[in-house]
Amino acid sequence: MSEEFDIVSPEAIREGRATDAYFDRTMEALEHAGKNPDVVAEVTANQFATGRWKLLAGLKDATALLEGRSVDVDALPEGQLFDGGPVMRIEGSYREFCRLETALLGFLSHPTGVATRALEARHAAPESTVLSFGSRHVHPSIGAMVERSALLGGLDGISNVAAGEVIGREAGGTMPHALMICFGRGNQEQAWQAFDAAVPEETPRIALTDTYSDEADEALRAAEAVDDLAGVRLDTTGSRRGDFRHIVREVRWTLDAHGHDDVDLFLSGGLTPTTLRELRDVADGFGVGSYVANADPLDFALDIVEVDGEPAAKRGKLTGMKSVYRTADGGHHIGLADRDGPEDAESLLEPLIRDGTVVREFDLDAAIDRAAADAERVGYEGVTAEE
Numbered sequence: 001m002s003e004e005f006d007i008v009s010p011e012a013i014r015e016g017r018a019t020d021a022y023f024d025r026t027m028e029a030l031e032h033a034g035k036n037p038d039v040v041a042e043v044t045a046n047q048f049a050t051g052r053w054k055l056l057a058g059l060k061d062a063t064a065l066l067e068g069r070s071v072d073v074d075a076l077p078e079g080q081l082f083d084g085g086p087v088m089r090i091e092g093s094y095r096e097f098c099r100l101e102t103a104l105l106g107f108l109s110h111p112t113g114v115a116t117r118a119l120e121a122r123h124a125a126p127e128s129t130v131l132s133f134g135s136r137h138v139h140p141s142i143g144a145m146v147e148r149s150a151l152l153g154g155l156d157g158i159s160n161v162a163a164g165e166v167i168g169r170e171a172g173g174t175m176p177h178a179l180m181i182c183f184g185r186g187n188q189e190q191a192w193q194a195f196d197a198a199v200p201e202e203t204p205r206i207a208l209t210d211t212y213s214d215e216a217d218e219a220l221r222a223a224e225a226v227d228d229l230a231g232v233r234l235d236t237t238g239s240r241r242g243d244f245r246h247i248v249r250e251v252r253w254t255l256d257a258h259g260h261d262d263v264d265l266f267l268s269g270g271l272t273p274t275t276l277r278e279l280r281d282v283a284d285g286f287g288v289g290s291y292v293a294n295a296d297p298l299d300f301a302l303d304i305v306e307v308d309g310e311p312a313a314k315r316g317k318l319t320g321m322k323s324v325y326r327t328a329d330g331g332h333h334i335g336l337a338d339r340d341g342p343e344d345a346e347s348l349l350e351p352l353i354r355d356g357t358v359v360r361e362f363d364l365d366a367a368i369d370r371a372a373a374d375a376e377r378v379g380y381e382g383v384t385a386e387e
């Protein structure tokens with residue numbers, strides 16, 4: 001048996017081999033015909049504004065894919081919200097980037113879906129700590145993408161250690177049920193105390209208090225077993241959840257009644273924007289996994305909109321090179337690039353690559369700040385119900 005995992009290599013992606021085979025056939029046909037038109041192509045999900053805001057992510061890797069190709073590229077900055085229109089424009093000879101389309105769309109579509117879900121979770125509990133717990137739901141080869149996108153959407157921390165190394169962030173975490181079960185039913189104090197004795201000082205002491213018995217009882221036992229307990233986490237399983245808000249309030253009440261007001265309350269397990277809204281006033285923080293990590297990729301497409309300077313597009317798509325703008329009232333405006341944009345509007349497609357050279361710097365913190373600021377600017381309200 002091969003020791004290799006079934007993962008497409010970075011080299012194959014960079015070389016354009018992570019392509020749908022029909023682009024190889026297209027290259028053969030164009031080469032055979034001696035054709036290589038100058039085109040403008042745009043990456044777009046919705047042709048017209050929809051009012052449903054998405055958060056652009058994945059641009060750093062998409063840029064690395066296009067770097068060194070003889071093309072000019074303009075794109076929205078990472079962390080920009082959009083609800084329609086192009087997020088990227090590529091100008092060049094078509095054969096220069098034909099075989100990159102598949103990987104380019106994947107680099108943008110999946111992170112944008114994850115970052116958008118993270119933004120939704122962020123806005124459902126804006127005052128709370130919200131951590132990314134979703135690594136276990138996705139193929140490990142995309143862990144760094146998920147964690148980076150989760151941070152871009154505004155989540156406060158990540159759990160995947162190797163992903164953290166890739167994106168330059170330290171992963172955090174405390175204990176799983178497995179630790180509790182290793183010490184056995186009735187021995188929860190031993191598990192919490194072993195954790196307290198073993199882990200580095202800077203690791204917050206957050207005890208998992210739902211493993212064997214009543215949450216309020218276990219939370220109190222943990223608070224009394226560990227000096228300076230920072231918090232307890234409830235991951236109460238669905239079959240026992242009943243009125244989870246009541247359980248959480250009862251735990252808070254019990255801790256307070258016994259003088260443990262300083263012990264925080266963290267919740268996890270199947271949380272969504274709806275449940276975050278329901279629980280945000282009775283908990284201090286949340287771990288959100290599946291809602292963010294299991295996001296559907298956004299349905300980006302790459303379309304040729306000009307050939308040799310003339311407008312061109314398949315039906316259903318809008319012809320001609322476009323510009324997109326953030327209008328003074330926080331709207332998203334899409335217009336033809338050779339026309340004036342709205343008054344006082346900011347043009348959002350910025351130079352990214354000029355003749356193969358990357359002309360923009362990527363900074364995750366700046367992108368996180370941009371996402372938060374743009375959400376404010378457009379009056380982002382999040383989602384109130386899962387679609």
Ligand SMILES: O=P(O)(O)OC[C@H]1O[C@H](OP(=O)(O)OP(=O)(O)O)[C@H](O)[C@@H]1O
Nearest residue numbers: 133176177235268269270271288289290
């Ligand atoms: O439901 P999600 O939003 O995807 O949350 C992610 C995971 O976080 C919790 O793990 P926990 O560490 O408590 O699980 P375990 O110890 O039982 O493996 C919860 O049980 C989920 O499996």
